[in-house]
Amino acid sequence: MKEFSTLSIKETISSLKNKDFSVSELIDFHISSMENGRELNAFITETSDIARKKAIVCDQNYSKGEDKPLEGIPIGIKDMFCTKGVKTTASSKMLENFIPPYESTVTQNLWDDGAILLGKLNNDEFAMGSSNETSFFGEVKNPWKNSMDNFTVPGGSSGGSATSVAAGIGLASLGTDTGGSIRQPASFTGTVGLKPTYGRCSRWGIIAFASSLDQAGPITKTVRDCALLLNSICSYDPKDSTSSQKKIPDFEKATDESIKGMKIGIPKEYEADGISEDIIEYIEKGKEWLVESGAEIIEISLPHIKYALPCYYIIAPAEASSNLARYDGVKFTHRVDAENIIDMYEETRSQGFGDEVKRRIMIGTYVLSSGYYDAYYLKAQKVRAMISQDFKEAFSKVDAIYGPSTPSTAFELGDKKKDPLEMYLNDVFTVPVNLAGLPAMSVPVGLDKKNLPIGMQLIGNSFNEESILSIASCIEKSAKFDLNPNRWWINE
């Protein structure tokens, strides 16, 4: 059997064109990987039948020479994207049996380009979490165990998306990123994850968490694959009023561009304590790679960046409390019967939502409540303006910003579950980007002393994903990261 699992999308497509193997063979391989990988708990719903049926059509398209850009490529989809006729749960009991009557725009774009749905991926409930431990369907395990042979978290909220790609199940996945939910899990699993500029991808059909921050994006094995997926999912969509009509470039081309002469900023605020030593070592190594490739490193300042996290924990819960008001026991599957309508609402929401979701709805309700709105919500939106201004000034001097994706590598399962605040601090480097709506990605650079992947983050100016793809591609070539965790989940 061909080593399908080690191939990138780019390599797979060229093999399919060469008739080295068929789409049906490829899909059968990935279905059995999915079945053998159930201990990882990455998938909530396996769509093997859909995948096998479409594989036949894809093979015919290759024979006829009518293959589209992602023809036959198996892709897992985070369970936050509505998929027509396929259960979509947001990893919540509230939507345990929800079957959307429509398809999200970004997933439709993938299917139109020939990609195949392999299954729906586990995540933190309603995308609220940084470890994939808040899912109603149970925690997801990171394919990378630490050097003490203990299980680690895959990060979150797109934990299933990151785990599946790192484990070689499916060739890529889609995640959503509201405060780091693509980049942090990509960093924890040694994969490439990109959050596009706010407005690049349609939000239509994505279960809403915080609408002014949510964006869809790919998790892949390589930077080029990431660009290939971006080429497919980005589009103007009249069904999303904040979908941009700006021209969409060929992102793949950007991965071949030289970074010679590029100015890359490193925020001096990132030197703050709390970053693990191994990560600091790789920040320095990365700087050397960039300089060797002809880029210029410039120190910049983002003076208000330390306020991003508390600012986010006002804005995101506020928007969530409003977005999640729709789960009232009337429209979406889950309902607890009661004598009167108020009791029905309260009991339905009490039983349907998990602890973290309740916590965030409560924070959001509080900061929006009468008497506190100005002190919290309005204040946070002003701080957001100051953070955006910091980035604007930085991007008048540099083409991109470079730094770590996370302060630590993957922590052990259960480690931070008890203290919500400690969990929130994980997103310290990823959250500022969402507040300012900028594109950013995590690219793997190496392993730490615990044998766990380290990711570096690149932040681009608004609607300039191309620069960060070029830089990431350069880092990838220098780092030569080997995405090859010990496959403990396969019972021989």
Place this chain on the structure above:
Amino acid sequence: MAIDSKLVERIAKLSRISLTESEVKNLSSDLDNILNWIEQLSELDTEGINPVFSSFDEEEIKYRSDEINDGGYREDIISNAPLSEDGFFLVPKVVD
């Protein structure tokens, strides 16, 4: 300000979530910790700063023409309702 169980119960009421006694106790301490940490924003002077509610360029937001261009999915939409009758959502009695 300190978050006590009375305030938690009030927020829960506004959120339409019923809580058990132990949930009220845990949430009081969680929310107290989180809001105390958020309090650090007050050290920033935001006088004269215009709030930003979205990073999206407002000039790009276009009004669409006010016409029906899609619809007729009543059965599809109702299909996920826990209780329905004759194409309507069914709810407990609201008005006495």
